[in-house]
Amino acid sequence: MLIGDLLLPCVFAALGRLVLASPLPLSEHLRTVGVYFCGAVLLTFSIPLRLRKRFETELHRHKTSPGQPDKGRVFHSAYKPLWEAHRRGQQLETLKKVTYDHDDYTLSSDFEITDIPTERNYYFDVSEVTAAPDGVTRKMFLVNARVNGELIEANEGDTIKLHVRNWLRVGTGIHFHGIPQAHVNYFDGPVGVVTCPIASKSEFTFSFKLENVCGTYFWHGHRGPQLGDGIHGPVVVHCLNDALKKGADFDREQVVMVTDNYHELSSVIMDKLRSPAGVYGSTSAPTPKSGLIQGRGDFDCKNRTNILKGHSCKKQSIYSEIAVPAGSLTRLRFINAGMHAFWRISVDEHEMKLIGKSVRRGLYFACTPYLTMPVTLLPEVDDTAIDAVGMPRIPINAGQRFSGVLDTRSDKAGSSFWMRSFAATQCFRAPLNGFNPETLAIVRVVDPTIDCSSTSSSSGKQILPTSTPFPHDLVELCEDPATSILRPRVAENTADTADQVDYFNATYILAAEGGRFYMDGISFETYAYDPLLFRAIRGESIANRSATVIMSETTGEGGRARVHDIIVNNPGGGAHPFHLHGPRSGIVGGGDGTISKETWATMTPMTQNPTRRDVFTVAPNSYIVIRIVADLVGVHAFHCHVSPHTSVGMAGALVVRPDLIRQIQLPQESIDMCKASHYDSGFSEETPESARRR
Numbered sequence: 001m002l003i004g005d006l007l008l009p010c011v012f013a014a015l016g017r018l019v020l021a022s023p024l025p026l027s028e029h030l031r032t033v034g035v036y037f038c039g040a041v042l043l044t045f046s047i048p049l050r051l052r053k054r055f056e057t058e059l060h061r062h063k064t065s066p067g068q069p070d071k072g073r074v075f076h077s078a079y080k081p082l083w084e085a086h087r088r089g090q091q092l093e094t095l096k097k098v099t100y101d102h103d104d105y106t107l108s109s110d111f112e113i114t115d116i117p118t119e120r121n122y123y124f125d126v127s128e129v130t131a132a133p134d135g136v137t138r139k140m141f142l143v144n145a146r147v148n149g150e151l152i153e154a155n156e157g158d159t160i161k162l163h164v165r166n167w168l169r170v171g172t173g174i175h176f177h178g179i180p181q182a183h184v185n186y187f188d189g190p191v192g193v194v195t196c197p198i199a200s201k202s203e204f205t206f207s208f209k210l211e212n213v214c215g216t217y218f219w220h221g222h223r224g225p226q227l228g229d230g231i232h233g234p235v236v237v238h239c240l241n242d243a244l245k246k247g248a249d250f251d252r253e254q255v256v257m258v259t260d261n262y263h264e265l266s267s268v269i270m271d272k273l274r275s276p277a278g279v280y281g282s283t284s285a286p287t288p289k290s291g292l293i294q295g296r297g298d299f300d301c302k303n304r305t306n307i308l309k310g311h312s313c314k315k316q317s318i319y320s321e322i323a324v325p326a327g328s329l330t331r332l333r334f335i336n337a338g339m340h341a342f343w344r345i346s347v348d349e350h351e352m353k354l355i356g357k358s359v360r361r362g363l364y365f366a367c368t369p370y371l372t373m374p375v376t377l378l379p380e381v382d383d384t385a386i387d388a389v390g391m392p393r394i395p396i397n398a399g400q401r402f403s404g405v406l407d408t409r410s411d412k413a414g415s416s417f418w419m420r421s422f423a424a425t426q427c428f429r430a431p432l433n434g435f436n437p438e439t440l441a442i443v444r445v446v447d448p449t450i451d452c453s454s455t456s457s458s459s460g461k462q463i464l465p466t467s468t469p470f471p472h473d474l475v476e477l478c479e480d481p482a483t484s485i486l487r488p489r490v491a492e493n494t495a496d497t498a499d500q501v502d503y504f505n506a507t508y509i510l511a512a513e514g515g516r517f518y519m520d521g522i523s524f525e526t527y528a529y530d531p532l533l534f535r536a537i538r539g540e541s542i543a544n545r546s547a548t549v550i551m552s553e554t555t556g557e558g559g560r561a562r563v564h565d566i567i568v569n570n571p572g573g574g575a576h577p578f579h580l581h582g583p584r585s586g587i588v589g590g591g592d593g594t595i596s597k598e599t600w601a602t603m604t605p606m607t608q609n610p611t612r613r614d615v616f617t618v619a620p621n622s623y624i625v626i627r628i629v630a631d632l633v634g635v636h637a638f639h640c641h642v643s644p645h646t647s648v649g650m651a652g653a654l655v656v657r658p659d660l661i662r663q664i665q666l667p668q669e670s671i672d673m674c675k676a677s678h679y680d681s682g683f684s685e686e687t688p689e690s691a692r693r694r
Contacts, residue, residue: 118158342397397480483611494586504568
């Protein structure tokens, strides 16, 4: 309080001289005194608070995380002993004991943010279980028997070693969404593109360095639509030069996973979708049965016609809870790990509005009545920090991530609010079949002295919020926020011109055998045991493997990597969140209708600090143009992240430098996964996933 102790006497001395020397009436003096007193009080308390925050931030960087040795810099996740016990055939019953609530989604302040490299080992058991996340029993594929998988938390420059054991009866794969695999393209994960499946009853270890990444990501199953079966979890990568600073932009962090939920395994749903009859009475991608926040939802058990034969339903008695301290700014890292739904997320009575580049700047501390509402900001899109933006609801399509800052500085401990995840139903082409578009969770404000990680679970009898939702008075379009308002905080311009312009034109054809999507006239087929990367390494053609391919075969001027513009035309009535694996992309154009290469050549691309993200929604009857630098050698999947769309052909690949791909040395473990002895029943090297016999 030293600064405050010095300031207050100075302020009041100045006020005394002002009153004595001024001819103004006493009422005017009192008003002036009030204004200066307000400022003095704020200075008294805010300056030492800022100094304390800065000190805590610096101290935070020098702490050591629990379980991390000071020497050797090797970390092993807490699941390792149980994983090793399972390898010995012990405690296998735990593979069936489903758990829902975990405290690792509340990020610990003890995690060390440093540039000293650490090897971080995580251990996954993938098994089939019976669970009821929304009250209806269903089969799920879970990792470590968790409805929401384990958090992987690391620093830029760390090496991740993920040890996966597959207890399923079928092969599986894991993809690290949004994280480019520099120099190790074969660890990217999509089955049939860069790898064969991890065979049943076998193990595989992913090993890669986190290079030039910082932000919110997630891992998920990438053999077909297995992420919809429950194979998913968050990834948070910290860095010292993060444009979003703890202690300046926010005080604490919380991961929030939102997903849609189906009552059958994704493979069963896709088999039906590929048939002439379709699924649930429609040849379009099916509408979910429910939504989940932090792994929990609430299905209406009275809706008996929408409960599949052989499934039971029990009304959910509890909601997921997210505990936040009173008087804090909490960064909520939202991840949409679902198969289809486009969600819009809000917290009751916490209005979202634009306030500028930083939470603590400008008039935020001033005595002004128009900033008394709690404010939620939008400071991160996928893994890109942006200038803070506000909107009524946070829109998040399949595969996307957003961060929002929840302000509880005006809330008292004991208060609570509904978090609402509302599906944009007009984005579904299939009938709703009784689907409830609103999913709820509880945001509970607690005493700041309480460890929130120990109170964020959902157990016992709950006191439900009585908060008021925002009105649904807006047209919920199937599109992302305008790129003009998602401006990256750290400016990066794209190249002024492109060396090559490519197309991905999406079309849908309903034939007698079922509906298929086509990209430039080719419907993508996955050959699980003859991946595109392996064919490219052998110098063989990829084009005859039913894949639309963009080739980046040479270098640009002066030996630099080639710059590509990729035009994605969507003349149809459905929205498609496209995801590019590998190279970073900037959105340099977009609009209504479709566009030709010739027309694009006459237009001016948005090269000045464009929106950078790895999942972008191409709205119905519209186009988007992305600009990339083809600097990552390998085969990179490019697909719609609505899993049913990908499963019926909406995918392709970007192939960068085939000449250098042929020099890639595959790890022996990757080669072994493609041996015939590991094939799933009914498969050969020439069997596409769509022809799989179950």
